[in-house]
Amino acid sequence: MKWLRGALIVGTFALLYVLENKRPLRRQVESKEIETFRNLAIAATAGIAVNFLEKPVTDQLTKFTKEKRFGLLKLFRLPKGLETAFAVVLLDYTLYLWHVLTHKIPLLWRFHKIHHADLDLTAATAIRFHFGEIAISVIFRAAQILLIGVSPQALQIWQTLLFASIFFHHSNIDLPKDFEEKLQKIIMTPRLHGIHHSAEKSEMDSNWSSGLTAWDYLHGTFRRDVAQDKITIGVKGFIEQKDVTFAKMLLEPFQNYELQINNSSIRNS
Numbered sequence: 001m002k003w004l005r006g007a008l009i010v011g012t013f014a015l016l017y018v019l020e021n022k023r024p025l026r027r028q029v030e031s032k033e034i035e036t037f038r039n040l041a042i043a044a045t046a047g048i049a050v051n052f053l054e055k056p057v058t059d060q061l062t063k064f065t066k067e068k069r070f071g072l073l074k075l076f077r078l079p080k081g082l083e084t085a086f087a088v089v090l091l092d093y094t095l096y097l098w099h100v101l102t103h104k105i106p107l108l109w110r111f112h113k114i115h116h117a118d119l120d121l122t123a124a125t126a127i128r129f130h131f132g133e134i135a136i137s138v139i140f141r142a143a144q145i146l147l148i149g150v151s152p153q154a155l156q157i158w159q160t161l162l163f164a165s166i167f168f169h170h171s172n173i174d175l176p177k178d179f180e181e182k183l184q185k186i187i188m189t190p191r192l193h194g195i196h197h198s199a200e201k202s203e204m205d206s207n208w209s210s211g212l213t214a215w216d217y218l219h220g221t222f223r224r225d226v227a228q229d230k231i232t233i234g235v236k237g238f239i240e241q242k243d244v245t246f247a248k249m250l251l252e253p254f255q256n257y258e259l260q261i262n263n264s265s266i267r268n269s
């Protein structure tokens with residue numbers, strides 16, 4: 001099954017990559033090859049953190065919830081399929097909450113900012129995460145599993161759906177507008193998530209869902225009133241190619257801001 005999941009993930013990415021070349025939604029700022037290569041390099045650091053930190057924890061905890069019948073969903077004797085469906089929906093909702101926190105808590109934003117500091121938004125941006133964000137999120141993932149009562153199978157299904165969903169809504173594909181508007185009623189789409197990746201804070205503070213848009217509707221954070229050609233993708237202060245090199249992106253969360261402010265005020269005086 002592992003190879004099938006891997007093939008599905010790689011296949012989805014490859015298909016989206018081809019479609020991005022055929023029908024781009026936004027004008028590409030950087031060369032697509034350079035942007036993709038850098039994103040995959042940053043994603044590789046995240047992949048190491050997933051394998052050595054996240055996976056050992058989630059493997060143990062999902063085994064625990066299954067064997068000990070631990071967590072909210074295990075309080076009910078639900079048919080297996082229904083329990084899995086509820087687990088997937090609750091994981092999706094709690095990921096929405098975590099996503100909001102990664103923007104609102106300064107320490108978390110230091111790391112999540114690296115995901116946003118891509119000058120373009122493409123399927124490869126979907127997996128561009130700083131390894132530090134993955135490392136910190138292990139604590140939240142553990143809490144999700146234990147509170148909800150997520151079994152190994154439910155976690156695997158959610159992760160596979162999540163991969164497909166994030167590749168899709170980060171992709172730079174111009175879907176027929178009325179088709180996309182229908183989709184937006186159910187799932188996150190490229191135009192909606194483009195608004196979340198705007199450098200403008202008022203626009204960025206919207207469309208946080210990673211799967212179902214129900215959570216954005218529920219919290220009043222759903223927004224589709226910004227045209228894609230009016231959006232500057234990225235983070236203020238990281239708008240040029242020289243600001244977003246691989247090395248800079250890896251080191252950025254560890255910068256001492258106070259020291260920078262002090263240095264510049266010394267220089268100015």
Ligand SMILES: [Zn+2]
Binds near residue numbers: 103112
């Ligand atoms: Zn975000």
